[in-house]
Amino acid sequence: MRIALGVEYDGSEYCGWQSQPSGGSVQDALEAALSKIACSDVRVTTAGRTDTGVHASYQVLHFDTQAQRPMNAWVRGVNALLPDSIAALWALQTTDDFHARYCASERCYLYLLLNHPVRPGLYHGKIGWFHQALDVERMRVAAQMLLGEHDFSAFRAAECQAKSPVRNLTRLEITRQGDIIAFELRANGFLHHMVRNIVGCLIYVGKGKYPPEWMRKLLEGRKRSDAAPTFSAAGLYLAGITYDPKWKLPHFVEPPLAALLPRMSRPGQSGCNMKIR
Structure with a gap:
């Protein structure tokens, strides 16, 4: 069984x-x-x-x-x-032909980032942190260049065991509420450290170190050494797996993280009330 x-x-x-x-x-x-x-x-x-x-x-x-x-x-x-x-x-x-890995058609990851001069205490380990101001609009422009099917070698860890570096990234949405920046990524599969490496590169763009077009150059160059360092694991959540309806598995609607991270904005900012589910 x-x-x-x-x-x-x-x-x-x-x-x-x-x-x-x-x-x-x-x-x-x-x-x-x-x-x-x-x-x-x-x-x-x-x-x-x-x-x-x-x-x-x-x-x-x-x-x-x-x-x-x-x-x-x-x-x-x-x-x-x-x-x-x-x-x-x-x-x-x-049934015996169901396979949790091979029957999955899409995976969703969510990265939560506190963008504030002071590091988190209460939510240590639950959220990433970057102290410099970030331009979300620049990051969104850069993110669009990664959508579609590409060779993601520049965002792949050296120890990655995947046979192919090609993945189809169908969604990369960046939203900001107060001091919290949320990155939602959906793809048919992810390489080792792929999400954290993408987030690290987007942060480089957001802080002004590189223009948004740098992301396209990274894709074309396919060199991990040209990209930003791997970002912290703290804010990364595997937030959903999609299967064909024939398997009749309970289907996630959106990542249910609002209950885990209530009102995370700093004093003086509006609360982070991400309506995720």
Whole structure:
């Protein structure tokens, strides 16, 4: 029997998604909890692996088991065994040809950035930070140059294991409310560090170091060394996975982060009330 599971997690405490020999990953915690409910070893396959410090508000995985359990046991029972920073959202029995990774048609990431002279304290680890003033309009112009299918080698980590650097970026929207700048990216897939590298380059444009046209030059040059350094993982959220309706999985509407990050603007600024869901 194959079960699809939706989860969310705060990645601050973990060494990323992927299982490690010493433990300490999100996958390790989930497999331990699922194995106790199944009374046998359970191995999971995820839609997308997140790095150290990266969060997820909507991650999807699947696992196979012979254990006959009601679906709420894979949610309420598993949650009773998980650390507080990880939660199962839903469980659904599916067919053996469903694959959390290969059946996904699109992935959505959200990066939240505090643009203020003073670093965050209360939301440390939940939001990125840049102290200099940023021109969002310049960043938006630069972002448009990345849309479509391109070779994203300039935004790919050296250790990336993807067979091809070509991805189709269908959305890169930048919005600002008070001191918070939100970057929403959607694509058929993402390379290792791709989102954080794109955000880092957009920040270079926003602070005036390079013109918006620099983004096109980076794409054409395909050299990671020409781009900005990889930006902090703190504000990055895997916020949605899209599947064909035939799989009948619960569909995310928009990243549900408003409840996690209420009124984050600094004193004197309007509150950040991002109506995300």
